[in-house]
Amino acid sequence: MNPFAVLGIRTDATRMEVERAGQKLLAQLEIGAASVKYIEQPPTSGGAHGEGPTSSPTRVERTPEMVREALTALRDPDQRIEAEMIALATPFELPAPEGVSLWRELGLGRTGPS
Amino acid sequence: MKQAILPVVPLLWAVLWAARAANKKSGTGSSGTATATHPASAALSGQALIRGLGFLLLPIMWTLAFAAAADGQGPELASQLGLAMGLTALCLPQWVPPLCRVLPVSLAFNLARSVGFNWARSHNVAGAVIIAAQSRRLTEQEADWLMDRLRNSPHCYALTWVAAGAVRANRDDLRVARLLYGIAGRIPPMSGAEPARRMAREWLIADALQRGAWTEAMDWASRGRGLQAYVTGLQKVVQVFATGQGVGAATAAMFMHMRFTLAARVKRFGRDASGQDGSGSAEHRHGSAPGNWQDDLGRALALHARAREGRRVEDVQAACLAWDRVADNPELKAWVRSRADVLRPAGAPLDRMLTRSVTELGEVMWRERWFVPGTGMFGRASDAAMDRAWFELKDRAHAAYKLAETPDRVLYSHDAFLALEPLRGLAEAMFRDRPQDRGTIFQTMYSGSLHLAVKLYNERGFKYFGHMVFHWLRNEGDGVMTETLRGVLDGNIRSGV
Numbered sequence: 001m002n003p004f005a006v007l008g009i010r011t012d013a014t015r016m017e018v019e020r021a022g023q024k025l026l027a028q029l030e031i032g033a034a035s036v037k038y039i040e041q042p043p044t045s046g047g048a049h050g051e052g053p054t055s056s057p058t059r060v061e062r063t064p065e066m067v068r069e070a071l072t073a074l075r076d077p078d079q080r081i082e083a084e085m086i087a088l089a090t091p092f093e094l095p096a097p098e099g100v101s102l103w104r105e106l107g108l109g110r111t112g113p114s
Numbered sequence: 115m116k117q118a119i120l121p122v123v124p125l126l127w128a129v130l131w132a133a134r135a136a137n138k139k140s141g142t143g144s145s146g147t148a149t150a151t152h153p154a155s156a157a158l159s160g161q162a163l164i165r166g167l168g169f170l171l172l173p174i175m176w177t178l179a180f181a182a183a184a185d186g187q188g189p190e191l192a193s194q195l196g197l198a199m200g201l202t203a204l205c206l207p208q209w210v211p212p213l214c215r216v217l218p219v220s221l222a223f224n225l226a227r228s229v230g231f232n233w234a235r236s237h238n239v240a241g242a243v244i245i246a247a248q249s250r251r252l253t254e255q256e257a258d259w260l261m262d263r264l265r266n267s268p269h270c271y272a273l274t275w276v277a278a279g280a281v282r283a284n285r286d287d288l289r290v291a292r293l294l295y296g297i298a299g300r301i302p303p304m305s306g307a308e309p310a311r312r313m314a315r316e317w318l319i320a321d322a323l324q325r326g327a328w329t330e331a332m333d334w335a336s337r338g339r340g341l342q343a344y345v346t347g348l349q350k351v352v353q354v355f356a357t358g359q360g361v362g363a364a365t366a367a368m369f370m371h372m373r374f375t376l377a378a379r380v381k382r383f384g385r386d387a388s389g390q391d392g393s394g395s396a397e398h399r400h401g402s403a404p405g406n407w408q409d410d411l412g413r414a415l416a417l418h419a420r421a422r423e424g425r426r427v428e429d430v431q432a433a434c435l436a437w438d439r440v441a442d443n444p445e446l447k448a449w450v451r452s453r454a455d456v457l458r459p460a461g462a463p464l465d466r467m468l469t470r471s472v473t474e475l476g477e478v479m480w481r482e483r484w485f486v487p488g489t490g491m492f493g494r495a496s497d498a499a500m501d502r503a504w505f506e507l508k509d510r511a512h513a514a515y516k517l518a519e520t521p522d523r524v525l526y527s528h529d530a531f532l533a534l535e536p537l538r539g540l541a542e543a544m545f546r547d548r549p550q551d552r553g554t555i556f557q558t559m560y561s562g563s564l565h566l567a568v569k570l571y572n573e574r575g576f577k578y579f580g581h582m583v584f585h586w587l588r589n590e591g592d593g594v595m596t597e598t599l600r601g602v603l604d605g606n607i608r609s610g611v
Binding site: 078079084086089 | 409411415449450453457459463
């Protein structure tokens with residue numbers, strides 16, 4: 001899941017804002033605050049890189065491990081830029097796939113031991 | 115008068131028998147391991163014989179019928195008239211399709227075959243299957259029965275692909291039909307194959323128009339003549355009107371048809387001017403202008419998520435192209451540079467994301483055994499992955515070689531295609547992605563491919579397929595094969611079909 005979604009912050013958040021949001025979430029999860037227990041995901045189809053192909057709003061349980069991983073990711077400039085790119089990508093709705101692959105149907109796929 | 119009628123029936127059957135016997139005379143050439151030979155063509159084809167005798171008999175029958183009518187002989191007139199009409203229906207090919215609509219499929223097939231629907235030099239089994247398949251809605255058993263006729267045919271010409279496609283299309287198996295028609299449509303321009311190519315292209319254009327895939331229709335139309343493209347498009351518009359899909363749909367179809375024909379002509383003009391051939395799929399082209407980077411990235415992420423499921427090779431291909439588009443997007447590069455100025459990353463985040471993405475897609479393709487040219491998987495593959503590719507290529511070439519030695523009749527068209535296509539797919543993907551290894555790739559794969567193609571050409575009468583492989587090897591081996599091998603392939607190609 002995208003670190004910005006885990007921490008519930010915008011992509012233009014400063015480093016200080018990231019740290020503050022992360023520490024606050026950890027404290028709230030520690031005391032069992034119900035308001036931060038779930039992450040409300042907007043409809044998205046950006047399913048690559050661990051986000052999952054979803055097309056309707058979903059609720060994902062937020063854990064302290066997820067928050068710590070998000071903080072670690074956003075402290076690293078490389079990972080942060082990548083997370084920003086993915087967070088800013090326009091959700092894209094794919095049409096439903098049409099059946100199985102022609103290659104597979106005609107036996108052109110697996111022809112040897114995998 | 116009855117004495118004049120009676121000899122006609124045995125005479126008619128004698129004509130049919132002679133025609134069938136003449137058909138069987140078209141023999142096969144000698145076998146070989148690397149050289150294809152062309153059979154001597156029959157001096158008089160069965161179709162020509164039956165048509166000639168049919169048209170000789172028809173005037174006699176109708177003259178006798180008119181004579182009976184003039185004499186006022188009621189019963190003789192009825193029998194003479196019925197016989198004349200029956201013979202006319204049998205001997206005029208144009209009458210056969212409507213007649214086939216009311217006959218059982220086996221009778222329709224045999225009638226069409228006897229009359230000689232052969233379309234140039236293709237064997238008339240395929241022509242008869244096409245007529246039978248187009249005459250009615252086939253049941254599963256009828257479709258199997260017709261496919262058995264194709265499989266048992268001693269010859270497999272280009273029209274066989276069209277016939278198999280017609281049967282699959284009749285059963286609404288449009289995806290397989292598209293593939294089969296596509297094979298016929300991509301046969302290199304050669305004498306004799308043009309009718310099959312034309313029929314395949316017409317079907318593919320109509321199918322693409324039906325789906326609204328204008329780029330694809332344009333691509334197929336640009337391989338044919340302008341008038342043909344125009345007529346096919348016009349037929350589609352008429353069909354929309356006739357089926358009552360609404361004025362809006364008909365108007366839209368009309369406008370799209372105009373756009374389609376105009377674009378096809380512009381494209382053909384451009385192709386003629388640049389001297390390019392008609393090969394290459396529209397699906398593989400992605401040279402359009404880059405869009406908004408957020409949109410491009412969103413599309414790539416969505417396609418990537420679907421491709422990772424590994425259900426369809428088309429999804430992986432689309433995801434690869436989408437990532438290529440992301441990688442080429444100047445706006446995204448500029449945005450990453452601007453963020454890098456602020457955050458000071460140690461590496462290149464965009465490159466890292468792209469590398470990880472294509473590696474994932476490559477793993478999906480390895481897992482599913484999909485080797486598709488144009489996806490760039492071998493250009494990005496690691497050394498370990500390339501080692502696996504070499505073993506795979508050797509295995510497939512060896513499998514093709516062994517299949518050529520199969521003594522039974524398993525090697526009909528579909529099986530041969532299934533045997534050679536994975537080898538060709540893998541080799542072409544490696545050729546395109548690893549140009550520095552062309553010589554080694556060609557050396558690894560040519561022997562098995564050539565052996566199978568020659569066996570198919572010489573011993574199975576599967577000439578178009580063999581010819582295609584000769585062309586393919588000749589093109590791919592250009593610059594990396596020996597002069598001896600080049601001479602062999604040139605000789606095989608000159609043998610024609």
